[in-house]
Amino acid sequence: MNKQYFRYLAHSYRYLIAFFFAVYFSLSILYAMPSDAYFRTYEMCRIAGVLSVCACFVLPILLFTFVHKRSSADVYHALPISRKEHRITILLFCFAVIFGYFLLTCLFGYLFYGIGRVRILSVLAMLGYMAFAILTLLAVNSALYLLGNNILDGLVILAAYSLFILPCLIAEGVITERMIAGTNTFFSGSVAYLLSPFVILLHNFFNLTSYQSGIQYGFRILYLVVAAVYLVLGWFGLKQEFDKRRSERAEAISDHPLAYPTVINMYAIILLLVIGSSVVRQFSYDAILAYLAVLVCYTAGTFLYRRKIEIDIRRTGIFFLEAIITLALMWACWKTKGFGMAYRYSLNQGYVLTYEYSAAVEEDDLGKHFEKEQNVYVHFTLYFSTDELDRNAELIRLLEQKRHEAIESFYRKYEDYSVTLRVYNREKHSDSVINDYQYHPEVLFTEEELNYISQYTDVIVQDYGNYEVWEGNEVSLEDYLDWRNNKH
Amino acid sequence: MLTIEHLDKAFGQKQVLTDINLKLNDGSVCGLVGINGAGKSTLLRLIAGVYQRDAGTIQFNGKDTWQVPSIRKEIAFVADEPYTPLGMTIHSMKILYESMYDFDAAFFESMRAEFELDEQKPLTQFSKGMKRRTSILFALSTHPKLLLLDEAYDGLEPLARLRFKQILAQRIEEENLSVLIASHNLRELEDICDVYSILKDGTIAQYGDLIEDRNLLKKYQVAFDHEIGNDLFSAFDLVRYRSEGRVAQLVIRGEEETVMEELRKLKPVLIDVLPVTFEEMFLYELEGRSESHE
Numbered sequence: 175m176n177k178q179y180f181r182y183l184a185h186s187y188r189y190l191i192a193f194f195f196a197v198y199f200s201l202s203i204l205y206a207m208p209s210d211a212y213f214r215t216y217e218m219c220r221i222a223g224v225l226s227v228c229a230c231f232v233l234p235i236l237l238f239t240f241v242h243k244r245s246s247a248d249v250y251h252a253l254p255i256s257r258k259e260h261r262i263t264i265l266l267f268c269f270a271v272i273f274g275y276f277l278l279t280c281l282f283g284y285l286f287y288g289i290g291r292v293r294i295l296s297v298l299a300m301l302g303y304m305a306f307a308i309l310t311l312l313a314v315n316s317a318l319y320l321l322g323n324n325i326l327d328g329l330v331i332l333a334a335y336s337l338f339i340l341p342c343l344i345a346e347g348v349i350t351e352r353m354i355a356g357t358n359t360f361f362s363g364s365v366a367y368l369l370s371p372f373v374i375l376l377h378n379f380f381n382l383t384s385y386q387s388g389i390q391y392g393f394r395i396l397y398l399v400v401a402a403v404y405l406v407l408g409w410f411g412l413k414q415e416f417d418k419r420r421s422e423r424a425e426a427i428s429d430h431p432l433a434y435p436t437v438i439n440m441y442a443i444i445l446l447l448v449i450g451s452s453v454v455r456q457f458s459y460d461a462i463l464a465y466l467a468v469l470v471c472y473t474a475g476t477f478l479y480r481r482k483i484e485i486d487i488r489r490t491g492i493f494f495l496e497a498i499i500t501l502a503l504m505w506a507c508w509k510t511k512g513f514g515m516a517y518r519y520s521l522n523q524g525y526v527l528t529y530e531y532s533a534a535v536e537e538d539d540l541g542k543h544f545e546k547e548q549n550v551y552v553h554f555t556l557y558f559s560t561d562e563l564d565r566n567a568e569l570i571r572l573l574e575q576k577r578h579e580a581i582e583s584f585y586r587k588y589e590d591y592s593v594t595l596r597v598y599n600r601e602k603h604s605d606s607v608i609n610d611y612q613y614h615p616e617v618l619f620t621e622e623e624l625n626y627i628s629q630y631t632d633v634i635v636q637d638y639g640n641y642e643v644w645e646g647n648e649v650s651l652e653d654y655l656d657w658r659n660n661k662h
Numbered sequence: 663m664l665t666i667e668h669l670d671k672a673f674g675q676k677q678v679l680t681d682i683n684l685k686l687n688d689g690s691v692c693g694l695v696g697i698n699g700a701g702k703s704t705l706l707r708l709i710a711g712v713y714q715r716d717a718g719t720i721q722f723n724g725k726d727t728w729q730v731p732s733i734r735k736e737i738a739f740v741a742d743e744p745y746t747p748l749g750m751t752i753h754s755m756k757i758l759y760e761s762m763y764d765f766d767a768a769f770f771e772s773m774r775a776e777f778e779l780d781e782q783k784p785l786t787q788f789s790k791g792m793k794r795r796t797s798i799l800f801a802l803s804t805h806p807k808l809l810l811l812d813e814a815y816d817g818l819e820p821l822a823r824l825r826f827k828q829i830l831a832q833r834i835e836e837e838n839l840s841v842l843i844a845s846h847n848l849r850e851l852e853d854i855c856d857v858y859s860i861l862k863d864g865t866i867a868q869y870g871d872l873i874e875d876r877n878l879l880k881k882y883q884v885a886f887d888h889e890i891g892n893d894l895f896s897a898f899d900l901v902r903y904r905s906e907g908r909v910a911q912l913v914i915r916g917e918e919e920t921v922m923e924e925l926r927k928l929k930p931v932l933i934d935v936l937p938v939t940f941e942e943m944f945l946y947e948l949e950g951r952s953e954s955h956e
Contacts, residue, residue: 182761186754248741251712253762254734421712422673422704 215288313408354512356611580615696861
C-alpha cells in the first residue's frame with residue numbers, strides 16, 4: 175500500500191466520507207429505533223450491512239473511474255507508484271471506509287442497546303463476516319467495472335453482471351415449471367443465487383443478524399465457499415484489469431471478451447432457454463416471433479456497444495448456434511424427464527410428509543375430470559410423520575403411484591387439468607415447506623380409492639351449486655355418496 | 663539521461679511505434695514532430711509510464727520508467743488534453759501533487775498568482791488557456807528532471823508562452839532539466855529545441871542536432887545562361903529540386919562551402935544561398951520520404 179496515496183484519498187474524499195457516514199449512521203438508527211431494545215443491535219447491524227453492500231458498488235466506481243478517461247489516466251497512471259500499489263491502496267481505502275462505517279454502527283448498537291442482551295460473540299461473528307463480504311464485493315465489483323473502457327460501459331457491465339440473477343431466477347422458475355413434472359423445487363432459486371455474490375453474502379449475513387436462531391440457523395456453508403471463490407476470482411480479475419491494463423483502452427469501445435460480448439450472449443442464452451422450453455413443451459408460432467425479437471435485441475445490443483451499424487455474419491451465426499444449442503438442451507431435458515429430476519424427490523425429509531389433493535370432478539363420478547357444468551370438488555390432506563412412513567406404507571404406495579402416473583402424463587401430453595396433487599415436507603426447525611411438488615394428474619383417485627383414503631383422513635366434497643341441499647357447501651365423502659344415492 | 667531502445671507499441675492489431683531508438687541528454691530540449699497519428703503522444707505516454715510497451719526499454723537515469731515507478735517522481739508529463747474532472751479545483755488537485763511529488767509550494771503559489779489562476783474555481787470553468795497554464799504549473803512545481811510536453815503551447819497566449827519559455831530556460835540552466843516537446847508548432851520549437859526527432863509512420867525518420875542539421879541543409883537558387891535538367895546536380899545530396907527555365911531552386915544537404923564550390927564548377931551566372939527553417943526541414947523530410955516511397 176502507498177501511504178501518501180492513501181492520505182491523498184482520505185484528504186480528497188473527506189467531505190464525501192463525512193456525508194456518507196452521516197447518512198449511514200442516521201439511517202441505521204432510524205431503522206432500528208422502532209424495534210424493541212433487545213433487537214436494536216441486530217437491526218442496526220442489519221441495515222448497516224445492507225448499506226455497506228450498497229457502498230461496495232459506489233466507492234469502487236468513484237475511485238476507479240480515472241482509468242476510463244484518457245485525461246485522468248494520463249495523470250493517475252503517471253503517478254510514481256506501481257499499478258499494484260495503486261490497486262491495493264484504493265481497495266484498502268474503500269475497505270477502511272466501508273468497514274469503518276459498519277464497525278462504528280455495530281459498536282454503537284452493541285454499547286447502547288446490546289450489552290447484557292446480545293452475545294459479544296455474535297457481534298464479532300457479524301464483524302468478521304462483513305469484513306470478508308466487503309472485501310469480496312469490492313474486488314468483484316471493481317473487476318467488473320474495469321471490464322468496460324468508459325464510464326457508461328463500466329456501469330452497464332457492472333449492472334448487467336450484478337442483476338443477471340433476476341432473469342436467471344425467472345428463467346429457472348419458468349424452465350423448471352415447464353420441464354420438470356411437479357414444478358420441481360429442487361433448485362428453489364439456489365442455483366441462480368450462486369451467480370450473485372451480493373445475494374449469497376447478504377443471505378448469510380441476514381442469518382447472522384437473525385435474533386431468533388443465532389449463527390447456526392440457515393447459514394449456508396456452500397454460499398460461503400462460493401463467495402470465497404468470488405473473492406479469489408475478483409482479486410485476480412482486478413489484478414488483471416488494473417495492473418496489466420492497457421491504458422489506451424480508455425474511452426475505446428468495450429470489446430473485452432468478458433465485457434459486452436459475454437454480457438449480450440449470456441442474456442441472449444437465458445432468453446433462448448426460456449423460449450426453447452416453451453417450444454419443446456408446446457410449440458406455437460409465437461415462438462418464432464419470440465426468436466426474432468431476441469435476434470433484434472441481440473443485434474441492437476451489438477450495434478450499440480460497437481457504435482456502428484454493420485451486419486456481422488459471425489455474430490449472427492453465433493446467435494443461431496446458441497438458439498440451436500439451447501433448443502437441443504431443452505429437448506434433451508424434456509426427453510430425460512428434466513434430466514431425471516422429475517423422479518429425484520425424497521419422502522423422508524424434515525419431520526412431516528404431506529399430501530394435498532384437490533380436484534374438480536364429475537358429480538356422478540368423483541374419479542372423472544369434470545366435463546359438464548354440474549361438477550364438485552374433492553379434496554383431502556394427509557400427514558405422515560417421517561419417522562413412521564413404514565407404518566403407512568400401503569397408503570403411501572397408492573399416493574406415490576398416483577404421483578408416478580402424474581409424472582408420466584406430464585411428459586406424454588400437454589393438458590391443463592383442474593386437479594392438483596401437492597406433496598411436500600416440513601422442516602424440523604422452522605416448520606417451513608421443503609420438497610414442494612405440485613402435479614396435475616391425468617388419472618384421478620377413483621371413488622374406491624377415495625373411500626380407502628377416507629379411513630385415514632377427512633375427504634371433503636364441495637359443491638358450490640347445492641347450498642340449499644347441504645349444510646354450508648362442504649360434506650364428507652360418506653355424506654356426499656349418501657346424498658347422491660338418495661338423489662338418484 | 664533518457665534512453666529509449668528498440669521500443670515497440672501496438673494498439674491491438676495496429677502497430678503504432680516500431681523500433682524506436684532515442685537518446686536525450688541532460689539539459690537538452692528535443693522537439694518531437696510528426697504528422698497526426700505519427701505516434702508522438704503515444705511515445706510520450708510510454709515514457710511517462712502511462713502506457714505499457716510491447717517491447718524494448720525506456721530508461722531515465724538508468725531506471726526503467728515502467729518497472730521502477732519511483733523514477734516517475736522525476737518526470738512530469740503535460741498531456742495534450744488537460745485533466746479537469748467535474749468539481750475539481752486547483753486546491754484539490756494540489757492535494758494530489760503535494761501527496762505524491764516533491765512539490766514546491768512556494769513556486770506554485772507565486773506562479774499561480776502570476777498566471778492569475780483562482781484556486782477555488784472549478785477547473786471545468788477554466789478557459790482552454792487557463793487549463794493549459796494549470797497543467798504546466800503543476801508540472802513545473804514538482805521540479806522534474808524530465809519534462810514531457812504534448813502540444814504544450816496549444817491555447818497559451820503570447821505572454822504566458824514567453825514566461826513559460828523563460829522558466830524552461832532557467833530550469834535547463836540551473837537544474838539541468840531535459841525536455842521532450844511534441845508539437846505541430848515548429849516555429850515555437852525552433853526557438854527552444856537543440857535536438858529534434860521526426861516521427862513518421864511509427865518510426866523515427868530523422869533525429870539530430872537542430873542547429874547542425876539546419877546548417878547542413880541550405881536552399882540554393884542557381885541561374886544559368888542555358889536550359890538545365892536535374893541530371894546536372896546528380897553529384898549533390900539533393901533533398902529538393904525545382905527548376906523554371908534557366909533557374910533552379912535546390913535544397914542540398916552538405917557543408918555550405920563544399921556545395922558552393924561544386925556549384926561554381928557548373929558555371930552558373932548567379933548563386934544565392936538561403937537558410938532553411940525547422941518547418942521547411944520537416945516538410946522536405948516528409949516530401950523526400952513520400953517520394954522515395956513512391
